[in-house]
Amino acid sequence: MRRGARLTLWSVGLLAALAVTALVSAVTGPVDVRYVVVGKVVLDALPMFDYDVPTTARTIVMVLRLPRIALAAVVGFALASAGTVMQGFFRNPMADPSIIGVSSGAAVGAVATIAFSLSVPLSFSVGAPIAFSVSVPPALPLFAFCGALLAAFGVYALATENGRTPVATLLLAGVAVQTLLGAAVSLMLLYSGESLRQAVFWLMGHLKNASWWEVGVALLPTLLGFVVLQAYAEDLNVMLLGEEDAHTLGVEVERTKRLLLAVASVVTAAAVSFAGAIGFVGLIVPHGVRLVVGPDHRVLLPVSAFVGGAFLVTADTIARSGAGNLPVGIVTAFVGAPFFLYLLRNREVHAL
Numbered sequence: 001m002r003r004g005a006r007l008t009l010w011s012v013g014l015l016a017a018l019a020v021t022a023l024v025s026a027v028t029g030p031v032d033v034r035y036v037v038v039g040k041v042v043l044d045a046l047p048m049f050d051y052d053v054p055t056t057a058r059t060i061v062m063v064l065r066l067p068r069i070a071l072a073a074v075v076g077f078a079l080a081s082a083g084t085v086m087q088g089f090f091r092n093p094m095a096d097p098s099i100i101g102v103s104s105g106a107a108v109g110a111v112a113t114i115a116f117s118l119s120v121p122l123s124f125s126v127g128a129p130i131a132f133s134v135s136v137p138p139a140l141p142l143f144a145f146c147g148a149l150l151a152a153f154g155v156y157a158l159a160t161e162n163g164r165t166p167v168a169t170l171l172l173a174g175v176a177v178q179t180l181l182g183a184a185v186s187l188m189l190l191y192s193g194e195s196l197r198q199a200v201f202w203l204m205g206h207l208k209n210a211s212w213w214e215v216g217v218a219l220l221p222t223l224l225g226f227v228v229l230q231a232y233a234e235d236l237n238v239m240l241l242g243e244e245d246a247h248t249l250g251v252e253v254e255r256t257k258r259l260l261l262a263v264a265s266v267v268t269a270a271a272v273s274f275a276g277a278i279g280f281v282g283l284i285v286p287h288g289v290r291l292v293v294g295p296d297h298r299v300l301l302p303v304s305a306f307v308g309g310a311f312l313v314t315a316d317t318i319a320r321s322g323a324g325n326l327p328v329g330i331v332t333a334f335v336g337a338p339f340f341l342y343l344l345r346n347r348e349v350h351a352l
Contacts, residue, residue: 080308083282105151205329
């Protein structure tokens with residue numbers, strides 16, 4: 001089968017699977033909502049439909065469940081995309097989106113926001129003497145996003161010398177910076193006082209209280225980043241041969257490395273700034289998909305992205321259906337770690 005037809009078949013099938021997963025998730029919860037009601041609520045959001053739906057059901061579906069499902073799909077899509085690129089970039093199936101300190105940087109920004117009650121004051125003046133000041137509510141995702149990008153680009157700067165960025169040096173710099181930032185997070189947690197519970201909850205990874213605003217803000221950089229990464233999928237394939245061979249075959253290696261790292265970091269930062277440190281999605285999903293569709297990133301990248309979205313929606317459905325509304329990061333860890341150990345025991349984890 002030709003690659004284009006194969007990719008189309010996979011994409012359509014996985015998009016349908018993601019839609020079914022989202023529908024099942026929308027009817028699942030402590031309050032019973034039927035499939036027909038969910039369909040009516042969704043269609044009623046369009047101007048050409050006018051269904052008589054109970055207010056309670058509408059609120060549950062449109063305000064509580066669907067934003068959370070949509071955010072889970074976007075975050076899973078982003079983490080799986082970035083994880084696929086990182087595994088190809090480092091030529092190592094153990095790589096994940098946080099390998100260059102993105103998650104650790106986001107954690108510093110988020111925990112600092114919580115521990116020190118940081119906000120983003122904005123002042124507006126409309127003529128004189130009229131003036132007013134507002135504090136933007138989403139200070140936490142903003143500081144988490146900035147912390148993630150600062151950490152990623154800091155690691156890149158530390159690993160770059162004379163215009164070259166050796167992969168091994170980048171990996172070691174990432175480990176060192178992650179350790180340093182982890183210590184900073186621990187120190188802030190030690191003095192966070194009454195906000196300790198909130199900070200720890202964020203670090204576990206969660207999608208609670210998701211809103212449509214968050215979905216829109218996370219979706220934009222995720223989709224733009226994915227388009228760029230997909231455009232460089234063939235170059236990533238060539239780089240699997242090694243940097244010298246890739247350069248011989250016409251790939252501008254250092255430029256491509258900078259772009260892939262920058263875009264993957266932005267995509268990851270957009271995900272973790274809203275959802276916290278959710279582990280294993282960017283590690284397990286790309287590796288599992290690679291075993292099925294092969295190493296061609298032109299197919300592997302979009303398939304992994306859709307599977308990542310469906311996987312995180314499923315994991316979050318399990319999380320919010322259990323006792324105490326668990327953080328989704330706990331569920332992904334319980335699922336991801338045993339699966340990865342299974343792959344290790346069956347010799348399915350190997351160099352790319």
